[in-house]
Amino acid sequence: MGLPAEFHDIAKRVNNWGRWGADDEIGTLNLITDEVVRAAATTVTSGRRIPLGLPLRQDGIQTGVIPGRINPVHAMVQINQEIFGPGTVACSDDLVTLGLQSATHWDALPHASHSGRIYNGRPADSITAHHGAEFSGIDKVPHLVSRGVLLDVARAKGLDRLPGNHAVTPEDLDEAAEFGRVTVGAGDIVLVRTGQLQLSLAGDHHAYGYPSPGLSIRTPEWFHARDVAAVANDTLTFEIFPPEIENLWLPVHALHLVEMGMLQGQNFNLEELSTACAQESRHAFLLSAMPEPFVGATGTPVAPVAVL
C-alpha cells in the first residue's frame, strides 16, 4: 500500500531533512532568529494581550472518539490543609491527568510518522512507551516566541465560519493576507482562522470535530515557500476532515511534521483575536506560545498569547 504518488510529489518539494544538519530536532523553528524576534517586538503598539488557549476542563472538546486522548481531569490532593499544625497557614494542591493533545496544543514533530520515519529521517520506532520520543520531543523546543500573523480566512470571505467541507487553499491564504494587509515572512507563526471553533464554544463538541474545514494538502507548499516557522488553527483535525483525497488521511500532518519539520497547533481560540485585529486594522503581533517541556512528549498543551 503506502501513500499515493501525489503525496510523495509534494513531499519531495517541501522536504527539509538535513537542511539544518543531520542532528537537528526542531525543524522550521530554526527560522525564528533573534532578528525576527526583535522585529516582532516592534509590532506591539497597543499593549493589548489576547489569550488563545481553551479552558482545561473535564467537559472539554474531546468526545471519546480518539481513544486515550482524554480531557483534563482535575482532582485535589490538599484543600486548605494546615500542614504545619492547627491555626497555621493552609495550602491547597491539585492533581491533573490529561491527554497532551486534548485541548489547545502543539503537535511535536514525532506526533506523526509515515513509511517508518519521523522528521529528519529518523526511525519512527525511536518512539517508545519507556522514553516517549527520543528525537524531537516537545522538550527539545527551547522557546516559541515570534511574530504571529492572523490569516482570517473566514472574515476575509465575509463569513462567520467556513462550511465543514471547505479546504483552505493557498488562494484562501493569499486572500486573507491581502485582507489583513500583511505579508507572511520567514520565521512567522501563522494562525489560520476558519471560525469552526464557534461550534465547540456553543457546546457542540461533536459538530466541531466532524465534518471540519481545515488546511488543504496544497497549503504546505505555500508555507514552505515563505519559510513559515509554525502554523496553528482553530479546528480539531487541523486539516480538512474528511480529507480531500479519498483514503489519503492526514496528509498535511505528514507533510508538516515529518517532511518539513514544522510544528502544528490545534484548537487555538482565534475568536477574540479576530475581533481585536479587525478593530486595530492589523494582523501581525508578537506571539508567545511556549510548549510545556514534557520530556519525550509528542505534543503539549499550550496557552498562547498574542500581544498587540
Add this chain to the structure above:
Amino acid sequence: MGLPAEFHDIAKRVNNWGRWGADDEIGTLNLITDEVVRAAATTVTSGRRIPLGLPLRQDGIQTGVIPGRINPVHAMVQINQEIFGPGTVACSDDLVTLGLQSATHWDALPHASHSGRIYNGRPADSITAHHGAEFSGIDKVPHLVSRGVLLDVARAKGLDRLPGNHAVTPEDLDEAAEFGRVTVGAGDIVLVRTGQLQLSLAGDHHAYGYPSPGLSIRTPEWFHARDVAAVANDTLTFEIFPPEIENLWLPVHALHLVEMGMLQGQNFNLEELSTACAQESRHAFLLSAMPEPFVGATGTPVAPVAVL
C-alpha cells in the same frame, strides 16, 4: 492559636482586599496595564529568548515529602498508530498525570488561605474537591505578560548561590536592583535569584528543598510599595525554609497570595538568564509566563520565557 501579631501587623499594611472591587479575582495582575506592556516590549533589544521552565519528568524535583505533589508521569496511549489502516499516516499520543505545583509553577491566589479566608476576603471553604477553587482559580488569569526584572541577589553579592539559611531582605533586593541598574515599578514581574536551583540541577533534589534561602517576611512590603504584579524565584518553598520566626510557617505565602492577591512563582530556572543579563548588562526584559488555564486549579505549570 492563630497567627502572631507581627504577621497581622504586616498583613494590615499590605492588604489589597477591595482595592480592585469586591468581585476581583486576579489581585495585583490588575497592575499590568496596556501601557506597562507597551513599555515592556521596548525593552527587547537583542531578540534573545531564555526559557525559565524545568523539564517535566518523573525524575523531577519532587522527592515525596509533599504528599500528592507528584512529578509528571508520562505514558503513551498511541505509538505510530495507523488509525486509518495499514500504510496510512501514523500518530502518537501522550497521557500525563502531574501535580500542578510539582515543577516550575505559579501558585494561584487560593493556593494559600489563613484564618478561613482567601484573597479578597472570600471563604476558604469555597475550594472544593468537586469544583476546585470557585474564586481566583488559575483559569481566571487571562494572560501574564509584562516587564520582567531580574533581581540577581546571589550575583550582586558575588556568590554562586546564597547559603541555605539566608533570608532575602528588602536591603538585598535594593542591592540587587542597584547591581542590575534597574528600578522596579508598577506592573513588573520580579524574578529573585538565589542560585539555590543549582543544587537540583546537580541532581540533589533533597538538598534543593531543605534548608533553602528564600524571601524574608519583610519583603512583601517592599513589593507592595512598588506595586509589583507578581514575584517568582528559583527555590522550592519560595520563602526561607525553615522560617525566620519559630512556628510561623509560610507567612510570605499568606501575605502575597491571601493579603495582597499577588501570584508567586516557584522553581524558576534563572541560571541562564543570570548569565545573559550579566552579558548584556541589563536586567529588564519582556516576560511571558502564561498559566495553563486549568479550571478551578490552585496552581499551574508554567513555561516562562524572557525576551531580551
Add this chain to the structure above:
Amino acid sequence: MGLPAEFHDIAKRVNNWGRWGADDEIGTLNLITDEVVRAAATTVTSGRRIPLGLPLRQDGIQTGVIPGRINPVHAMVQINQEIFGPGTVACSDDLVTLGLQSATHWDALPHASHSGRIYNGRPADSITAHHGAEFSGIDKVPHLVSRGVLLDVARAKGLDRLPGNHAVTPEDLDEAAEFGRVTVGAGDIVLVRTGQLQLSLAGDHHAYGYPSPGLSIRTPEWFHARDVAAVANDTLTFEIFPPEIENLWLPVHALHLVEMGMLQGQNFNLEELSTACAQESRHAFLLSAMPEPFVGATGTPVAPVAVL
C-alpha cells in the same frame, strides 16, 4: 432544610452506631464470622466460578454525568522494553487512571454522609483531600468473603429486567428468596438482580443510568432484620432513580452506609450468575469480593467471584 421525618424514622430503626464499639470502622462486616465462612464453603458443590466484574475500559459505563468519576484510562509506560540490554528478556508495564467508583465497585462507608456525619457518628469533615477518609476507608476492610445469596427479582417475576420505575420492595425480596428457595441470614452478602445492566451490556450507557430500577427506601429494614453483611446489585445508582420520594435523594445510601454501616456494591454483572443459579437450582454460594486496599479511599473497584 435537612432530611424529612420519614427518613429519620427509618434511620432510628436501622442505626448500628456503637453496636460494635465506638472505634468500629467496618460495621456489618463484623457479622461475617469464621463460622459463617465455614458454612459458606460447604455451599460449593459444582466448583463453577462466575466472575461478576465489568471490564475496566475507557469505553465503560460512565457517561460524564458524574463529574470526576472517569472510566479507567489505560496507557503503557513500557512495551517489550529490553531493560537490561539488547536481546534480553523484555517487559511491558501499564499505567491507569480511574475513578474508584467508575465500574463494578464497593462504596466504602464514608462514601455517603448526611447531617455532617458518617458511620458510627464520626464527623464527615474527617474526609480530606490530603488523607482521604480517616475513618472507615476501604483499606480498613481486611477481607470480604462470605456466603453470597442471589435474590433474582427480575427472574422471580418472569421478566428479563425490571422497568426503570420499579422500586425493589421487601415483598420483592421475599418473593425472590422464595423463588430461589433460600433464606437470607446473618453475615450473608446479598446480590439483588434487576436485569438493568443488560442495557449497558447492549451498549446504551445512558439508558442504563437513568431511569433505573433499584432498592426502595423500605429495604434497609429488611436487610437490617436479617443481619445482612453487605448488599450489591446490577445498577448504577443502587437505589431507584429518580427516587420514590420527591427531593429525597439517595436515602438508601444514607441508611446503608451512614446509619447501618453496611457496604453497598454497584454495577455487579449478575447475568451469567442468574443463568447458572437457575441451571443449578440453587441461589447460595461462596462469594469473594475483595476490595483493593486503597488507603483512605471511599470506594474501590472489585472483581467479585461466585464459587458455586
Add this chain to the structure above:
Amino acid sequence: MGLPAEFHDIAKRVNNWGRWGADDEIGTLNLITDEVVRAAATTVTSGRRIPLGLPLRQDGIQTGVIPGRINPVHAMVQINQEIFGPGTVACSDDLVTLGLQSATHWDALPHASHSGRIYNGRPADSITAHHGAEFSGIDKVPHLVSRGVLLDVARAKGLDRLPGNHAVTPEDLDEAAEFGRVTVGAGDIVLVRTGQLQLSLAGDHHAYGYPSPGLSIRTPEWFHARDVAAVANDTLTFEIFPPEIENLWLPVHALHLVEMGMLQGQNFNLEELSTACAQESRHAFLLSAMPEPFVGATGTPVAPVAVL
C-alpha cells in the same frame, strides 16, 4: 546476542505452546478445573480469612528505580458533595493513578517477551500503546480461585527471612512442602515465602528490592512437572536478583510467562499467612486472587485472600 543455550534447553522442556490450542490465552490457568475448586473448598476448616495484599498508597514499595511504575496516587474529586442541593445526602469520590505492577500484583502473560514472542508463540508487537495487549491481557482471565499452597521456605529452614543472595531451588521447595506436609498438585496456586517483604514492612523499600532472594532458574521445571496453575511470592523481582547467571536477566519471567503461560504474582504479603498456617499446622487452603479486568493490561493489582 540473544539468550544462552542453557535458557533454551529449559525452555524446550517447560514449553506449553499449543497445549491448550492455538487460540489459548490463559495457559496454565486451564489446569484449574471445577473438580480442583471443589476439592479446594473442602480445605476450609477454620473459616479464618487472611488478606495478602499490600496497602495501596503513595508511600508504597516503588522507589522510582523502575521508570513509569509509580505507587498509587490518591486524590479526591468529591468530598461530602451535596450533589442534589443543600441539606441532601452528600457523597465523596476518589480518583487514583497507579502503575498496575506497583504493589501486590499479577503479571499477565504478555508482561514478558523474548525473541519477539509472547505466550503461545504470538508476536510481541501485538502489544501496542493503543490497545495494550491484544492477546492474553489480564482481562482474558475470567477468574482465579483454586487451592492455594504455602511453601514457607524461610520457616522450613528456621529463618525469619532468606538472605538476599539465596536462590530458591527445587530442593528448597521440596523441603518446604515436606515441612508443610503438603503435596503440590495440578491446578494449585503456589505461594513461596522468602520473608523478604519484612524489609519493606519495616520501611526500607530499597533494601526490599535489592539484593533479593527469589526463585532459581531451576524451579520452572519443578512447577511444570506438577502442573501448577500459578505462582506468587513475597519479593519485588520474583526471581533472585541479581540473577544467578551473569547477564541472564529475568529468565524465570521468560520461562513462566512466555514458555509455560503461567501467571506470576509479586509482593504478596505472606507474613500473617505464615503464622496462621504454622498455628493451624496446615499449608493448603482456598485462595481467591481475582485480577481486576483492565482491558489489554499486562498486569493487575490483586487483593488475594486465603480462606483457611
